[in-house]
Amino acid sequence: MGLAVRELRRRRGLTVRQLATQIGVSVGTVSAIENGHVGTSSERVVTLADALGVRADRLLVGIADPIRDERWGPAVAGAGREDPEDWRHYEPLELDPALRGALESFLEFGYHGSTMRGVAERAGLSVAGLYHYYSSKQQLLVTILDRTMEELQRRTTAAGTAATDPWTRFALLVECQALFHSHRRELGFIGATEMRSLARPARERIARLRRQEQATIDAEVLAACLAGAFGTPRPREAARAVVTMCTAIPQWYRHGGDSSPEQVADSYVDFALDLVQCDPSRRPQWE
Structure with missing residues (x-):
């Protein structure tokens, strides 16, 4: 190192x-x-x-493994075989054994109820072997949340560049949020429940990235309101409600349940458009 x-x-x-x-x-x-x-x-x-x-x-x-200069580049969990432009496509989540063990333990017992010994058992490693790669539970949590935000930000950026007007971008961004929080419900659940367990400075960094996600949708709602396409008199509150609705998906969604992630996303886009009072007849021609 x-x-x-x-x-x-x-x-x-x-x-x-x-x-x-x-x-x-x-x-x-x-x-x-x-x-x-x-x-x-x-x-x-x-x-x-x-x-x-x-x-x-x-x-x-260490230096033997190439180090990226960009903190938020495309080298994220599950992204190895994905087309970075296809933000709707999800491969199975790929994590190294230690992170997989930590994720499973945090989901079952919570961060504070998990132990390094328990993580090592789930990872198929000795405790000493786990400590060779990750020196604490905190480091495991930070790494999981870093990877969560990396992937979400990459997909958000791709979705936002797929349209030229704010109302369409808004719909695509909502679809992106809903797809991520259902396909990656495990990561989303940890992100929603364990922020309080992060120590500084990682907590401030992750919180800042979450605010950036919110601000992206805030901007599109405000722009669509100014263009006359959305009728909500409270665009910031509406945008906050939309993001909160999407980030709550991991609380109830289960893989293999009644709805696929795509079906969830379709429904949530409809919910979001109703919330911002979208009227297709009022949409101007966007130059």
């Missing part, structure tokens, strides 16, 4: 002193980390990753 820290620090044009100031440690501590002379706690790994602009798990794999 020390080599990875040094390489990323140099890529970002940071001195050892500047990085030390950012993460609140001494210059000697940063030097010791880069030279592999000191152990690094999970909390400090997360802090370092934030300062260097990468996910904590990418920092841990």
Whole structure:
């Protein structure tokens, strides 16, 4: 990991002193980390990753595994065989054994009820083997939520570029949210229930990304209202209600149930258009 820290620090044009100031440690501590002379706690790994602009798990794999400069790139769980332009297409969720074990444990027992030993058993690893890759439950949770937001943001961006007018973009963004929170209900459930378990600075970062998702839909509702296509007198409240409705899907949706994700998404787009008082007859010709 020390080599990875040094390489990323140099890529970002940071001195050892500047990085030390950012993460609140001494210059000697940063030097010791880069030279592999000191152990690094999970909390400090997360802090370092934030300062260097990468996910904590990418920092841990070290320089032998290519490190992405972009925090929110396409290298996300389940994305390996997917067309990045096809935001409606979902392959089965792919996670490494440790993350899979953590996800299953968090879903069953919650974050605070889970233990590293229990995660290791579900992952088919020894406890020592699990600690080799992930040094704490917190790091496992942060990695799961990072990957959740990466995939959601990638799909949101693709959906938003598939239309030229705000009312159509709004419908596509709602469809995207509903598809994600049903196809990826496990990730969505953890995102909805375990934000309170995140420590700083990861909590602020994930919360900021969630606000960005909300702001994307806020903007389209407001633009459609200004264009006369939506009649709601309270566009911000309506947009917030729409997103809350979609993020609640993991609370009740079950794979293999009465409705497919696509059927859920169709219904939720209708619900959302009713909520914003969409009147097709009022839609102007969008230039």
